[in-house]
Amino acid sequence: MDILKEKKVAIIATHGFEESELTSPMNALKEKGATVHIISTEKGNIKSWKDGNWGKEIDVDMTTAEADQGDYDALVIPGGVINPDLLRRDEKAVNFVKAFFADGKPVSAICHGPQMLVEADVLKGRKITSFYSVRKDMENAGATWLDEEVVTDAGLVTSRTPADLDAFNAKMVEEILEGVHEEQTA
Amino acid sequence: MDILKEKKVAIIATHGFEESELTSPMNALKEKGATVHIISTEKGNIKSWKDGNWGKEIDVDMTTAEADQGDYDALVIPGGVINPDLLRRDEKAVNFVKAFFADGKPVSAICHGPQMLVEADVLKGRKITSFYSVRKDMENAGATWLDEEVVTDAGLVTSRTPADLDAFNAKMVEEILEGVHEEQTA
Numbered sequence A, B: 001m002d003i004l005k006e007k008k009v010a011i012i013a014t015h016g017f018e019e020s021e022l023t024s025p026m027n028a029l030k031e032k033g034a035t036v037h038i039i040s041t042e043k044g045n046i047k048s049w050k051d052g053n054w055g056k057e058i059d060v061d062m063t064t065a066e067a068d069q070g071d072y073d074a075l076v077i078p079g080g081v082i083n084p085d086l087l088r089r090d091e092k093a094v095n096f097v098k099a100f101f102a103d104g105k106p107v108s109a110i111c112h113g114p115q116m117l118v119e120a121d122v123l124k125g126r127k128i129t130s131f132y133s134v135r136k137d138m139e140n141a142g143a144t145w146l147d148e149e150v151v152t153d154a155g156l157v158t159s160r161t162p163a164d165l166d167a168f169n170a171k172m173v174e175e176i177l178e179g180v181h182e183e184q185t186a
Helices: A020-030 A083-089 A091-102 A116-119 A130-139 A161-180 B019-031 B084-085 B092-101 B115-119 B132-142 B162-178
Strands: A008-012 A037-039 A045-050 A053-059 A072-078 A107-110 A151-153 A156-159 B008-012 B035-040 B043-052 B053-059 B076-078 B107-110 B151-153 B155-157
Touching: A008 A020, A008 A091, A008 B019, A020 A037, A020 A045, A020 A053, A020 A107, A020 A161, A053 B043, A053 B053, A072 A091, A072 A161, A083 B132, A091 A116, A091 B053, A091 B155, A107 A116, A107 A161, A116 A130, A130 B008, A130 B084, A130 B115, A151 A161, A156 A161, B008 B019, B008 B092, B008 B162, B019 B043, B019 B053, B019 B076, B019 B107, B076 B092, B076 B162, B084 B115, B092 B107, B092 B115, B107 B115, B107 B162, B115 B132, B151 B162, B155 B162
Parallel strands: A008 A037, A008 A072, A072 A107, A107 A156, B008 B035, B008 B076, B076 B107, B107 B155
Antiparallel strands: A045 A053, A151 A156, B043 B053, B151 B155
């Protein structure tokens, strides 16, 4: 079923992304016909994290300097402990994330991925979840944190761990199909 | 010079601690005559992080379940991206950190180490620094964040990166010599 064949989705990540949290949403999107681009801070490859160590590399399609948020219908932010810590250091990456919120476009973030939402200052008054180690950072950023496999709040989809990926992917697809959500703001 | 020979200092850390941020303060403390214990979430060894990969192992002296804050004069919290993320998941570790603040004892934290201070809810109104990627988490927790090699605020000593270790160690020793600081509270 090519229900997302008109949709172009950006996945933003860098070294240390939790492998399944990038590949599983990417495959779910591609299966539905979406065009998916991997956006990162630099050209080349980014190294995954799997089972407590560095894993395989995947190709970067475009850098945060080259990518234009206007070209995409939705954004996905995988987790991993190292990935968002590196990503939030890149002002272009943070502004890229923020621009999706400003335009009301669906954003899905899992595990430590929501740390990018803290950095982009877009969590005030939003309902979310995340990996539990960064719960306090989410609450301090103004979010209401829920211990659920997936939390959906007007275009914003969040989950806790790789074990939540099925629920995460399903809600992500649903929100992307719905398109722009007015309540999603920066 | 054994100026710290009466002092017992806890260093709390787990896997993924930035190697120099544990070994350098530890050696500085031992050179001054202090007794130093490595406290961690489990028995055995903890693996360092160095040059973007897992490094050497060091012995744990006591677990957070066994250690009593009352036995120590001061606390040191090294950084590393993975270390504080694992450490803050352990409620006993968080309570151990908080107890030093409750008793006004000197606490020194470097790089990502201050994430433990967010988790322990002790940053409201305090002046600190940290690695810059977690600056926003520090500010959201109520701290005033300064871009200086070392920030000292009534018993609380913080630094940004391994490059700041000389200044960090010097202030750490100074605050431990001074002893209890009334303004250091939980």
